[in-house]
Structure formats: C-alpha cells, structure tokens
Amino acid sequence: PSNIPPIVETIPFIGCFYQFAKNPLKLVRSSYDKLGEIFTLHLMGFKMTFVLGPEAQALFFRGTDEELSPKEAYRFVTPVFGKGVVYDSETEIMYEQLRFVKNGLVLSQLKKAVGIIQEETEKYFENKWGDSGEIDLLYEMNKLTILTASRCLMGKSINKSLGQSGQLADLYHELEEGLNPISFFFPNLPLPSFKKRDAARAKVAAIFHSIIQERRRSTDDSVDDVLYTLMNSKYKDGSILEDEQIVGLMIGLLFAGQHTSSITLTYSIFYLLNNLEYFDETQKDISDIVTKENQGEINFDGLKRMNRLETVIREVLRLHPPLIFLMRKVMTPMEYKGKTIPAGHILAVSPQVGMRLPTVYKNPDSFDPKRFDVEDKTPFSFIAFGGGKHGCPGENFGILQIKTIWTVLSTKYNLEVGPVPPTDFTSLVAGPKGPCMVKYSKKQK
Amino acid sequence: PSNIPPIVETIPFIGCFYQFAKNPLKLVRSSYDKLGEIFTLHLMGFKMTFVLGPEAQALFFRGTDEELSPKEAYRFVTPVFGKGVVYDSETEIMYEQLRFVKNGLVLSQLKKAVGIIQEETEKYFENKWGDSGEIDLLYEMNKLTILTASRCLMGKSINKSLGQSGQLADLYHELEEGLNPISFFFPNLPLPSFKKRDAARAKVAAIFHSIIQERRRSTDDSVDDVLYTLMNSKYKDGSILEDEQIVGLMIGLLFAGQHTSSITLTYSIFYLLNNLEYFDETQKDISDIVTKENQGEINFDGLKRMNRLETVIREVLRLHPPLIFLMRKVMTPMEYKGKTIPAGHILAVSPQVGMRLPTVYKNPDSFDPKRFDVEDKTPFSFIAFGGGKHGCPGENFGILQIKTIWTVLSTKYNLEVGPVPPTDFTSLVAGPKGPCMVKYSKKQK
Ligand code: HEM
Numbered sequence: 001p002s003n004i005p006p007i008v009e010t011i012p013f014i015g016c017f018y019q020f021a022k023n024p025l026k027l028v029r030s031s032y033d034k035l036g037e038i039f040t041l042h043l044m045g046f047k048m049t050f051v052l053g054p055e056a057q058a059l060f061f062r063g064t065d066e067e068l069s070p071k072e073a074y075r076f077v078t079p080v081f082g083k084g085v086v087y088d089s090e091t092e093i094m095y096e097q098l099r100f101v102k103n104g105l106v107l108s109q110l111k112k113a114v115g116i117i118q119e120e121t122e123k124y125f126e127n128k129w130g131d132s133g134e135i136d137l138l139y140e141m142n143k144l145t146i147l148t149a150s151r152c153l154m155g156k157s158i159n160k161s162l163g164q165s166g167q168l169a170d171l172y173h174e175l176e177e178g179l180n181p182i183s184f185f186f187p188n189l190p191l192p193s194f195k196k197r198d199a200a201r202a203k204v205a206a207i208f209h210s211i212i213q214e215r216r217r218s219t220d221d222s223v224d225d226v227l228y229t230l231m232n233s234k235y236k237d238g239s240i241l242e243d244e245q246i247v248g249l250m251i252g253l254l255f256a257g258q259h260t261s262s263i264t265l266t267y268s269i270f271y272l273l274n275n276l277e278y279f280d281e282t283q284k285d286i287s288d289i290v291t292k293e294n295q296g297e298i299n300f301d302g303l304k305r306m307n308r309l310e311t312v313i314r315e316v317l318r319l320h321p322p323l324i325f326l327m328r329k330v331m332t333p334m335e336y337k338g339k340t341i342p343a344g345h346i347l348a349v350s351p352q353v354g355m356r357l358p359t360v361y362k363n364p365d366s367f368d369p370k371r372f373d374v375e376d377k378t379p380f381s382f383i384a385f386g387g388g389k390h391g392c393p394g395e396n397f398g399i400l401q402i403k404t405i406w407t408v409l410s411t412k413y414n415l416e417v418g419p420v421p422p423t424d425f426t427s428l429v430a431g432p433k434g435p436c437m438v439k440y441s442k443k444q445k
Numbered sequence: 446p447s448n449i450p451p452i453v454e455t456i457p458f459i460g461c462f463y464q465f466a467k468n469p470l471k472l473v474r475s476s477y478d479k480l481g482e483i484f485t486l487h488l489m490g491f492k493m494t495f496v497l498g499p500e501a502q503a504l505f506f507r508g509t510d511e512e513l514s515p516k517e518a519y520r521f522v523t524p525v526f527g528k529g530v531v532y533d534s535e536t537e538i539m540y541e542q543l544r545f546v547k548n549g550l551v552l553s554q555l556k557k558a559v560g561i562i563q564e565e566t567e568k569y570f571e572n573k574w575g576d577s578g579e580i581d582l583l584y585e586m587n588k589l590t591i592l593t594a595s596r597c598l599m600g601k602s603i604n605k606s607l608g609q610s611g612q613l614a615d616l617y618h619e620l621e622e623g624l625n626p627i628s629f630f631f632p633n634l635p636l637p638s639f640k641k642r643d644a645a646r647a648k649v650a651a652i653f654h655s656i657i658q659e660r661r662r663s664t665d666d667s668v669d670d671v672l673y674t675l676m677n678s679k680y681k682d683g684s685i686l687e688d689e690q691i692v693g694l695m696i697g698l699l700f701a702g703q704h705t706s707s708i709t710l711t712y713s714i715f716y717l718l719n720n721l722e723y724f725d726e727t728q729k730d731i732s733d734i735v736t737k738e739n740q741g742e743i744n745f746d747g748l749k750r751m752n753r754l755e756t757v758i759r760e761v762l763r764l765h766p767p768l769i770f771l772m773r774k775v776m777t778p779m780e781y782k783g784k785t786i787p788a789g790h791i792l793a794v795s796p797q798v799g800m801r802l803p804t805v806y807k808n809p810d811s812f813d814p815k816r817f818d819v820e821d822k823t824p825f826s827f828i829a830f831g832g833g834k835h836g837c838p839g840e841n842f843g844i845l846q847i848k849t850i851w852t853v854l855s856t857k858y859n860l861e862v863g864p865v866p867p868t869d870f871t872s873l874v875a876g877p878k879g880p881c882m883v884k885y886s887k888k889q890k
Pocket residue numbers: 070098101253254256257258260261264317321322323326327383384385386387389390391392393394395397398399
C-alpha cells in the first residue's frame with residue numbers, strides 16, 4: 001500500500017545494519033531530517049518505524065498494551081530479568097508485578113532511602129577513596145550506586161553476602177555486556193558475552209535466593225524495604241509471588257536502576273564542574289539547606305528544595321538519556337496522520353534524538369538547565385523517563401539517589417575533571433565513554 | 446545459470462543463520478546427505494560453497510592463491526594477527542613470511558624444543574599441581590601449552606615478563622573470545638568481546654615489543670629460537686622485518702598453535718583414559734623407550750618412535766579437528782564435475798564433517814587409532830592440518846608438544862576422568878565443552 005510510512009533507502013542491507021550498530025542515532029536523525037516525524041528502517045529482518053517529536057511520540061506513549069506490546073519488543077531482556085517476570089509474563093501478571101514495584105517505591109520508602117544512601121556513600125568514600133587520588137568516576141559511581149540501591153531494595157543482608165567487594169557490580173557489568181543493541185536483533189547467538197551473562201545471572205540469582213531465605217528465617221520485624229513489600233504482595237487471586245519471581249524482579253529493578261542512575265550521576269558531575277555558574281548555585285543550596293538549616297542532615301524535604309540541582313539533572317538527562325530507544329511491537333495496525341503502521345512492525349521512539357530536535361527545545365545541543373526553570377508543559381517532550389502507562393516508576397528514587405550522592409561527594413571532596421566525555425552508544429544503556437578519570441582531594445575542615 | 450551448485454533451501458534467512466551459528470556442522474552434514482559433495486549455503490549475505498570428501502576437497506587444497514584466496518576469506522582475523530602480517534599483506538610478502546616461520550620450525554629447532562617443553566612442564570606441575578587435587582584439564586593445558594610454546598618461540602625472556610602467572614594465557618583467551626564464527630560474518634560489530642580482544646592484543650603486543658627490544662640489547666649470542674630466526678630473516682629485496690611484523694607473527698603463531706594444541710592434548714588424555722587398551726600401550730612405550738632405554742630422558746628420537754601415541758593423537762584429530770572450517774574466497778570461477786563455482790563465493794571444506802564421512806573412514810564415529818597403523822594414502826582424506834600449499838607448518842611441533850607433555854604427565858600422576866566431553870562449536874577453535882574436571886594424584890616413586 002502507498003500509505004505506509006516512507007522507507008529509508010538501504011543500500012546494502014548489512015551496511016545499513018553496521019551503520020546502525022555503530023551509531024544508531026546518526027541514521028535515525030538523518031532519516032528524520034530527510035523524511036520527517038515518521039519513517040521505517042529495515043534492519044536485519046525487522047521493520048522499525050520511528051516516531052519523533054512530541055506529537056508523534058504521543059502515539060507511542062498513549063497506545064494500549066494490546067495495540068503496542070512492550071512484551072513482544074523486549075523479549076530479548078528475558079535472559080537477564082528471568083522467566084515469568086515482567087515482560088516474560090501474561091499482561092495481567094505484568095501489570096500486577098509493576099504495581100508491586102510501585103508499592104515498594106512509595107514516598108515513605110523514599111524518605112527512608114535518603115538516610116541509607118547517605119550512610120553507604122559516606123562509608124564508601126571513607127573506605128575506598130581516602131584523602132586524595134585519581135579514579136575512573138563512572139566505574140566508581142557504578143560500584144557505589146549498586147551498593148546504595150541494593151541496600152535500599154533489600155536491606156543490610158546484601159552487604160553481608162557481598163561486602164563492599166564490588167562483586168555485585170562486576171556481576172551486573174557482565175549482565176549488561178550480555179545485553180546490548182545487537183542482542184535485540186540476535187538474542188540467541190552463541191556469543192561469549194551471552195555465556196558470561198548467563199553465568200553471571202545464575203550467581204546473582206543464587207545470592208538473592210539466599211537473602212530471601214534468610215529474610216524468611218529472620219525474626220526482626222522492623223525491616224520494611226522493597227524486598228519486604230514484594231515478599232508480602234499478593235496477586236488478585238490471593239497467591240503470593242514465587243521466590244523465582246521475587247529474584248527476577250529484584251534483578252530487573254537493580255538492572256533498570258543501576259546503569260541509568262550511575263551514568264546520569266557521572267554526566268551530572270562532569271557538567272557541574274564544567275559549568276561553574278551552576279556548580280556554585282548548587283553548592284549554595286547545599287550550604288543553605290543542609291549545612292545551615294539542617295545542621296548537616298541530608299533529608300528528603302531538603303533535597304526536594306534543591307531546584308538548581310534538579311534542573312541540572314533533568315538537562316543532563318535531556319542531552320544524555322541513558323535509554324536511547326524505547327520500543328513496542330505493533331499488534332494492530334496504527335494510524336498516524338493518514339499513514340498506517342502495519343502490525344508486525346516495531347514502533348520506536350528515541351529519547352536521544354527526540355529531545356534534541358530544534359522544534360522541541362531551543363538550541364537543543366547546548367547545556368542550559370535554566371530552560372527547565374519554567375515548567376515544560378507539552379506532553380511527551382521530556383521523555384528521558386519514558387511516559388504514559390509504562391513511564392519509569394523509579395524516577396523519583398533515581399533523582400533522589402543522584403542528589404544525595406552529589407551532596408555527600410561535593411561536601412567532602414574537591415574534584416578536578418576534564419571535558420564532558422562523548423557517549424558510547426554500543427551498550428544497551430548509553431553512557432560516557434570510559435575511563436572517566438577524575439582527581440579528588442579531601443576538603444580541609 | 447543452471448550449472449551452479451545446488452542451493453540449500455533456507456526458510457527464513459535469519460533462522461538458517463541461527464542454526465548455523467549454534468551447530469554449523471549439522472546443517473553442513475545434512476546438506477551433504479541431501480545434496481552430495483558440493484552445495485552452496487546462503488548465509489547473511491555470503492554464498493558459501495562446501496566441498497566434502499577427498500576428491501572434492503582436492504579442488505580446495507590444490508587451488509592456487511590467485512584462484513582461491515585465503516587472504517580474502519581470513520580478513521576477519523586481522524584484528525588479532527595484526528596489520529601487515531600474513532593474510533593482511535601482499536601475497537608475495539605473505540609467502541615470504543610463511544617461509545620465515547617454516548625456517549623457525551626446522552628439525553634442529555624441534556630437537557631443542559623437546560627439552561624445553563619437558564623442563565617447563567615439570568616445573569609447572571611441581572609449582573601448580575603438587576601432590577593431588579582436582580583441576581579443569583582444558584584450562585590447565587591451555588596455561589601450560591602457552592608457557593611451553595612461548596618458551597620455544599621466544600626463549601626465557603617470556604617468563605621474566607609474565608612469570609607463571611597465567612597472564613598471557615588469560616590475554617590469549619580474550620583474543621580467542623574476540624574471534625568466533627560470528628566474527629566472520631560481522632567482523633566490525635560493536636560487541637563487548639571485540640573491545641576486550643583489541644585491548645588484550647594491545648597488551649600482548651606491548652609485551653612482545655619489549656622482548657624484542659631486550660633481545661636487541663642482549664649480548665648473549667647462544668640464543669637461537671623462532672624469534673631469533675624472525676629477527677634475522679630477510680625479504681628477497683634485502684629488507685628485514687619491521688618490529689610490528691615480528692610482533693604480529695609471534696602473536697599469530699602462538700594463536701595458531703595454542704588452542705589447537707591444548708584442545709588436542711585434552712581430548713587425547715580423555716580418550717586414553719577412557720580406552721585403557723591404548724593407554725596401556727602408550728605407557729609400555731614410555732616405559733621401554735624413556736625409562737629403560739634413555740634413563741628417563743625424553744628426546745626427539747624417542748618420541749618419534751612412540752607410534753601408538755601418534756596414532757591416538759591422529760585419531761583424536763580426526764574425530765575432533767580444532768579447525769572445523771577452512772575457507773578461501775573464489776577469485777576466478779572454478780569448475781568441479783561440470784559445476785561452476787562463481788567468483789565471489791566462499792569455498793569451504795570442513796575437516797570435522799569431511800573426516801566423518803562413512804565413504805572416507807569406516808565406522809567414522811568410533812575411536813579406533815589402529816586405522817592409522819597402515820598409512821592412509823588417499824590425498825586429502827586426513828585434513829586436520831589442512832593440506833597443500835597452506836598446510837599447517839606447525840604440525841610436527843604441535844604433535845611433539847602433545848607427546849612430551851603426556852609423557853611427563855602420565856609418568857608423574859595417576860588421573861581419573863569422566864567420559865569424553867562433547868564439543869563446543871561456538872568458538873573459532875572448537876574444543877571440549879569445559880570445565881573438564883580431572884582428579885590427579887602423584888604416583889608413588
Ligand atoms: C536516571 C535514572 C533512570 C532513567 C533515565 C530511567 C529511564 C526509564 C525509561 C525511559 C523507562 C521506560 C521504558 C519504556 O517505556 O520502554 C523506564 C522504565 C522502568 N524503570 Fe526506569 N529509569 C531510571 C531509573 C530507574 C530506577 C532507579 C528504577 C528502580 C528502582 C527503575 C525502574 C524501572 C522499571 C521497573 C521500568 C519499567 C516500567 C514499565 O514497563 O511499566 N528505573 N525507565
């Protein structure tokens with residue numbers, strides 16, 4: 001039919017795939033420049049239709065799961081999340097599981113989280129960083145956020161099993177290497193990174209299983225964390241989650257929250273130190289709110305009031321959204337401005353390309369946190385956390401974590417960084433090309 | 446045209462590739478059963494024509510480099526071997542480099558090698574194994590052969606830099622993981638294993654560069670190993686090899702010889718201990734030749750006379766050739782029995798499939814070293830080492846190494862093994878699926 005979206009001319013099909021694999025954004029952006037807000041790429045047997053710009057993106061975010069299936073598009077993550085969990089379960093079960101997760105991340109939990117994150121962060125710097133040195137910031141923030149996040153999710157038990165050894169961070173790194181943009185196209189190739197991924201998942205699962213068992217035996221009833229919420233959640237039919245499902249959800253939550261947060265944190269630090277005007281503003285807030293008003297205590301309400309830090313983080317996420325593509329499988333033909341997207345296509349939005357369109361944000365490539373001083377009211381223009389029914393349930397937790405860690409770090413240390421690193425688009429979660437070397441020295445008291 | 450080789454029906458093209466990637470042999474063997482000694486597989490944009498059986502294989506091995514180019518087929522190994530080395534150089538230069546390699550592996554070198562291998566092996570067991578324990582045999586044989594082979598290739602300097610730390614073995618492991626059957630089809634995908642491969646190669650190259658420089662400064666003129674041969678070789682135009690080329694050749698030689706040898710060694714040990722009749726025969730030879738005749742000295746002539754061990758190794762290689770595919774690019778159309786293989790095809794033989802055809806070896810799937818008691822006179826039936834102009838120059842060295850290590854090992858230790866492990870076909874060099882756990886205990890004196 002002639003009313004399907006225009007198809008990108010692909011000379012040799014392998015060539016196009018290479019181009020896409022190396023830098024998927026270039027091809028998407030240049031196709032947008034040529035063909036506009038909706039077009040189809042043929043890649044390795046997949047037909048991927050992209051929608052770009054808030055109006056077209058609304059089609060994506062407003063679609064129901066029956067029309068646009070995340071399950072069918074995200075099957076390739078099952079080797080990490082596990083069988084029977086979220087995208088690998090019946091739609092109804094998936095909704096219920098996502099609801100359990102949201103229940104685990106309610107306000108009361110977030111309030112408690114701040115203190116835990118602060119404590120873990122201070123301990124980490126004390127034990128690992130000492131007075132001065134040079135480190136790979138991305139690597140360090142990875143290790144730190146996995147500690148803080150896992151403490152918030154499943155309490156102190158996690159530290160006993162893993163110490164501050166970084167073992168969990170290393171295992172998560174292997175998980176991440178075993179899920180990359182290629183694995184969407186070839187989920188079952190016998191690649192070494194896939195074998196390591198499966199071995200790493202087995203180890204993580206064993207650790208989490210033993211934590212659950214320990215928790216069951218424990219008589220301490222003061223614990224009340226995400227794991228507790230999951231262990232005490234009931235499906236509508238009254239049944240509780242199987243251990244296997246709890247383990248899968250914990251792995252999935254940490255996976256969803258870990259690299260996204262540590263990447264955003266790392267980029268935020270680079271931007272703050274490369275833009276001293278904003279750095280000074282955030283330090284003044286910290287000094288006013290934390291040091292003076294709260295006698296050094298970092299708490300939820302104080303963090304909420306750090307507006308400049310918040311707009312810096314949002315602007316960093318606009319420029320560098322860790323998830324550069326979101327996808328759904330088209331289950332029933334979808335109409336958009338007289339074009340029909342056939343069933344079977346993969347419908348995709350790109351936060352990375354979509355938030356740098358000049359029709360959406362002025363001077364889209366420059367770092368300007370002030371643009372968020374007035375609230376952005378167009379729906380689906382800021383999509384770093386997705387939107388609609390599947391919008392990120394971890395948004396508040398993620399931002400809180402970044403704010404807490406930055407507050408501790410910038411209070412304790414002076415940092416010296418180079419220019420903002422470019423992005424490596426070859427991982428599933430796109431972050432700064434490492435190593436991101438940073439010099440630090442303790443501030444005089 | 447209708448006289449091209451028959452084409453294998455490939456239902457969905459990705460599906461066929463998966464099948465091939467998981468177990469490339471099944472598809473090749475079943476196509477042979479259906480279509481006979483010559484057929485074409487369409488895989489990911491490549492047209493691969495297979496020739497099977499000694500007669501058809503002769504076409505492959507007798508072709509000149511102008512007709513059948515190894516260079517064009519093996520480009521994907523360049524990230525490991527290096528630029529300007531062997532398959533990445535002009536055909537004439539490639540021949541000369543292969544000649545230098547052969548000069549480094551002449552009889553006089555092999556004779557010296559035996560003593561070195563024995564010494565390193567004894568040291569290794571003394572330091573690493575002790576009296577008894579359980580180890581992953583494949584992993585251990587990998588570490589050991591890389592030590593013995595690198596000592597033979599470049600003398601004692603290698604130990605100073607790397608100790609017996611196994612660092613070189615680990616780096617070679619990363620090289621190998623960065624070259625797998627997939628990388629033939631997608632040599633440039635941004636896979637994590639490819640990034641690690643490149644980092645590992647840079648490290649190995651740095652180590653070898655410093656060894657060459659040290660050698661240049663040294664005044665000891667008693668050294669005379671493969672490295673020495675390469676450093677003193679001259680191209681026909683009188684020029685010597687660049688350091689970069691020497692490094693590339695050393696990396697390539699170790700790479701070509703390492704996994705092939707350690708895999709064959711591991712499989713040989715499993716077969717010997719699972720077939721005690723042959724085990725006893727080899728032990729009698731060792732006792733007669735080494736212990737009695739030569740008062741415990743292992744030497745070249747003694748090893749040459751160990752016929753049973755030799756036929757065991759050859760039978761192991763027939764059943765489990767580490768290189769399961771050899772390939773050439775067809776440069777000018779080739780005729781075979783009225784069929785034309787068009788230029789542009791990849792011509793392939795499969796030692797693994799080809800040496801298990803019932804028309805070539807009786808009871809092809811059973812382990813029967815005695816079949817080699819009478820010499821096998823059909824050309825190109827035994828092709829574990831390839832054949833023709835590009836036949837393996839390391840054959841004698843490889844077998845010698847295996848014989849020496851087995852002699853030391855079986856004299857020192859009693860071993861207990863499980864059944865012969867199946868083969869993992871997803872590596873470039875196909876070996877037993879690990880871990881290959883083996884129990885050992887020192888023999889009473
Ligand atoms: C800066 C940090 C984060 C970013 C940029 C981010 C981004 C996103 C985006 C874009 C989506 C939507 C995916 C889609 O529609 O296909 C998403 C979903 C999700 N995120 Fe986050 N995320 C972050 C942190 C977190 C954290 C800390 C958690 C958990 C504690 C988390 C848990 C999840 C979950 C469970 C989903 C799936 C929701 C669903 O399918 O309904 N995220 N995230």
